[in-house]
Amino acid sequence: MKPSPLLIRLLLIAAGCALAVTAARIWWPAAAAILASVWWLGLGALALAALLDFATGRRCEGLNGQRNLPGNLALGVEQEIGLRLHNRGVRPLSLLVSDQLPVQLRSANLPIQIRLAPDQEIHAHYKATPVHRGLAGFGRVEALVSSPWQLWQCRVLLGEAQDVKVYPNFLGISSLQALSTEQSLRYLGVHQQQRRGEGLDFRQLREFRQGDSQRQVDWRASARMQKLISREYQDERDQEIIFLLDCGRRMRTRDGDLSHFDHALNALLLSAYVAIRQGDAVGLQCFAGTHSRLPPVKGEGAINLLLNHVYDLHSGTAHSDYTAAAEQLLARQQRRALVILLTNVRDEDSEDLTAAVQQLSRHHLVMVACLRERALDELLEKPVADFESALLNSAGKDFVARRGRLLQQLRARNTILADALPSEMHMSLVETYWQLKRSGRL
Numbered sequence: 001m002k003p004s005p006l007l008i009r010l011l012l013i014a015a016g017c018a019l020a021v022t023a024a025r026i027w028w029p030a031a032a033a034i035l036a037s038v039w040w041l042g043l044g045a046l047a048l049a050a051l052l053d054f055a056t057g058r059r060c061e062g063l064n065g066q067r068n069l070p071g072n073l074a075l076g077v078e079q080e081i082g083l084r085l086h087n088r089g090v091r092p093l094s095l096l097v098s099d100q101l102p103v104q105l106r107s108a109n110l111p112i113q114i115r116l117a118p119d120q121e122i123h124a125h126y127k128a129t130p131v132h133r134g135l136a137g138f139g140r141v142e143a144l145v146s147s148p149w150q151l152w153q154c155r156v157l158l159g160e161a162q163d164v165k166v167y168p169n170f171l172g173i174s175s176l177q178a179l180s181t182e183q184s185l186r187y188l189g190v191h192q193q194q195r196r197g198e199g200l201d202f203r204q205l206r207e208f209r210q211g212d213s214q215r216q217v218d219w220r221a222s223a224r225m226q227k228l229i230s231r232e233y234q235d236e237r238d239q240e241i242i243f244l245l246d247c248g249r250r251m252r253t254r255d256g257d258l259s260h261f262d263h264a265l266n267a268l269l270l271s272a273y274v275a276i277r278q279g280d281a282v283g284l285q286c287f288a289g290t291h292s293r294l295p296p297v298k299g300e301g302a303i304n305l306l307l308n309h310v311y312d313l314h315s316g317t318a319h320s321d322y323t324a325a326a327e328q329l330l331a332r333q334q335r336r337a338l339v340i341l342l343t344n345v346r347d348e349d350s351e352d353l354t355a356a357v358q359q360l361s362r363h364h365l366v367m368v369a370c371l372r373e374r375a376l377d378e379l380l381e382k383p384v385a386d387f388e389s390a391l392l393n394s395a396g397k398d399f400v401a402r403r404g405r406l407l408q409q410l411r412a413r414n415t416i417l418a419d420a421l422p423s424e425m426h427m428s429l430v431e432t433y434w435q436l437k438r439s440g441r442l
Contacts, residue, residue, distance in 0.1 A: 001058050007050060007151040014043055050151050057147025058154060062089030063116075065141045065158030067099065073130045073166045075266075076257055083124045083141060085158075087116035094146040096153070097124065100139025104132040104166050111144075130166040131257070133265075134312040138162045167311045168265040205229050239280045240296045240335055241433070242364075243268050246343035247313065248288030248320035253344065253373060255422040260371045261315040263422030264342045267369070269306065271340075271429040276302045278437065284309065285332070287325035289316030293332070322349065322356035330363060338436065339364045340429070344371045347402035350409065357415050365436070367416040369429055370407065374421055376400060 003011075021039050025032040068082035087093050098111040109126035116122060130136070141158040205221055208228030221229040245268065251261035258266075272282040276298060283296035284306065294309045320343060329339065339360050345353060345368070353368075360366045379396040382389065407417055416436070420428035 001054065001152050001154050004146060004151055004153045010046055010151075014039075014046065017042070049149060053147045053149040053151040057145075057149075057152050060089075060093070060145045060154050060156050063087055063093060063095075063143065063145065063156060063158065065097075065143065067138065067141055067159050067162060069138070069162055069164050071164075073105075073136065073164055074169045075130050075133050075166055075262060076169055078127050078129045080125050080127055083112075083126070084121065085114060085116060085124065085143075086121040087118060090118055091148065092117050094150065096144040096146075098142045098144075099126070100142060101128065102136040102138055104130050104134060104136040106131055133166045133168060133262070133314070136164050136166050138164070165308075165311055167307055168262065168269055170269065170307060205231060238298075240283065240333075240337035241272070241275050241280055242283045242285060242296065242329065242333055242337045242339045243272070244325060244329060244339055244341045245284060245286045245313075246288055246320050246341070247286050247290040247315045247318075248343075249315070249317045250320065250344040250346070251315040251371075252317075255371075255374050258422070259315065260344055260373075260422050263425060264369075264371060265310055265313070267422075267426035267429050268342060269303070269310070270426040271433055272306055273303050274430050275433060282306065283333075283337075285325070285329055286313065287322075287328065288320040289318030290314075291328075296337070320349075322352045323359070326356040326359045330359065333364070337364050338367065338433075340367045340369055342369045342371075342425075344373070345403065345406060347399070347406050350406050353406070354409060354413070357410060358413060361413070361415070365416070367418060367432060367436075368410055369418040369425060370420075371422045371425060372419055374423075377421075 017039050021032065021035045024035050064086045066084045068084065070079060070081075073079050081099070083097060083099070085095070085097065093116045095114045095116065096111045097114055099107075101107060101110075105128040107126055107128040109128075112124055112126060114122060114124060139161055143156045143158055144153040145156055146153055205218060206229070208217060208222075208230045212230045216230040218229045218231050245264065247261065251259065251264065253260045255263060268284075275282050279298065281296035281298035282302060284292070284294040286292045290313060292309070292313060294306065297305055322341075322343075333339075341357075357366050357368065376396055376399065379392060380400070382393070384390045384393050407419060411417060416432060418425070418428040418432045
C-alpha cells in the first residue's frame with residue numbers, strides 16, 4: 001500500500017492551511033483560535049477517513065489478470081500485446097495497469113487507466129517495439145488498485161512471467177510466402193533480365209507456345225504427338241549459398257534505429273528465403289568474435305532453422321580478420337558454392353580482404369556485399385558553410401574515394417559486388433543472386 005496522489009494533495013493542502021493558521025496568530029489573533037479548531041477538525045477527519053480507507057482497501061481480492069503475447073516478435077516492428085483483466089470481487093476497482101517489460105522492448109502506451117465493475121472482464125492492449133534481438137523475458141503484469149475512497153493504492157502482481165523470442169524482421173518473408181517467384185521479385189523491386197542460352201535443368205515437356213525458341217522444340221515428341229512440343233527448363237537447383245557474416249565492431253554502426261549488423265541479418269534472411277524457394281541450400285558462417293556455423297540446409301523448414309540460429313547473434317568488438325575467415329570456410333566447405341561476404345569494408349582492409357577473396361575464388365564463386373554508411377552520403381550532401389564543414393567534406397570525399405578504389409580492385413579480380421545502403425541491401429542481394437542464377441554462373 002502507498003498513498004495515492006489524491007491523499008498526497010490533501011496532505012499538502014493541510015500543510016498549507018497550517019501555515020495560514022500560524023500566520024493568523026500574528027496578523028489576526030481574534031480568529032486564530034477558531035481557524036486552529038477548524039484545522040484540527042479537518043485533519044482529524046482526513047486521518048480517520050485515511051485509516052478507514054486503508055482498512056477496506058488493503059486487500060484486493062478477486063482480481064485476475066493475464067498477458068497475451070504473440071508467438072514471436074520482429075525487430076523494429078511495432079507489436080500489439082494484449083492484457084485480460086477480470087474483477088471477481090464485490091466492489092468496483094479503479095486500476096492503473098502497467099507491465100514489467102524486458103530491456104529488448106520499448107513502449108509509450110503504459111500505464112493504462114482501467115475501471116472494472118464487479119464480475120466484469122476487460123481486454124486491453126498496448127503497443128511495444130522490439131529494439132534488440134534475443135530472448136525477451138517479461139515479468140508479471142503490475143496493477144495499482146485504488147482503495148474505495150481513492151486515498152490509497154495497493155500494488156498487485158498478476159499473471160506469470162513469460163519469455164518470447166525477438167527475431168530479425170521476418171515480415172518481408174511472410175509477405176512473400178503466398179507469392180510466386182515472379183511476383184516475389186516484382187514485390188522486392190528486382191528487375192528481371194532475359195537469361196543467355198538454355199543451359200539449365202530440364203523440367204517437363206509442354207505444347208509449343210508463341211515466343212519459344214526453336215532450340216526448345218523436341219522434334220521426336222512433336223512427331224509422336226503430331227504437334228509442336230517444347231522442352232521447358234527450370235533454373236538449376238541444388239546449389240549451395242554460404243553467407244560469411246562479419247560480426248566485428250564495424251557492424252555495430254547504426255543506421256537509423258538498427259545497426260548495420262541487424263540490417264545485414266534482415267538482408268541475409270530475405271535473400272536466403274528466395275534462394276531456398278529456388279531449391280538451393282543455404283548455410284552460414286560467422287567470424288570476428290562469433291564463430292557460429294550452420295551447414296547448408298534446404299527445404300521447407302530451412303528458413304525457420306536459419307531464423308532460430310541467428311535470432312540471438314550479436315556483433316562484438318573484435319577486429320574482422322577476413323583471411324582467417326576464408327581459411328575456416330575453405331576447411332569446412334568442399335563443394336563449390338556461392339560465398340556471400342556481408343561486411344562493411346574500409347580502405348585499410350585492402351590487403352587482407354583482397355587476399356581472402358583471391359583465396360576463396362580458387363574454389364568458390366565469391367560475392368562481397370558492402371554496407372555503405374548513410375552518414376557519409378548525408379555528410380557530402382551538406383553545404384559547405386565554414387572552414388570546419390569544408391574539412392569534414394574533404395575528409396568524407398577522400399574516404400569515399402579510397403573505398404571506391406578498393407571496390408574497383410575487387411571488380412578487377414572478377415569479384416561480384418553488391419554495394420548498397422543498409423536499408424536497401426536486401427534488394428541488392430536478391431537482384432544479384434537472381435542475375436547469377438539466370439545467367440548460369442551459379
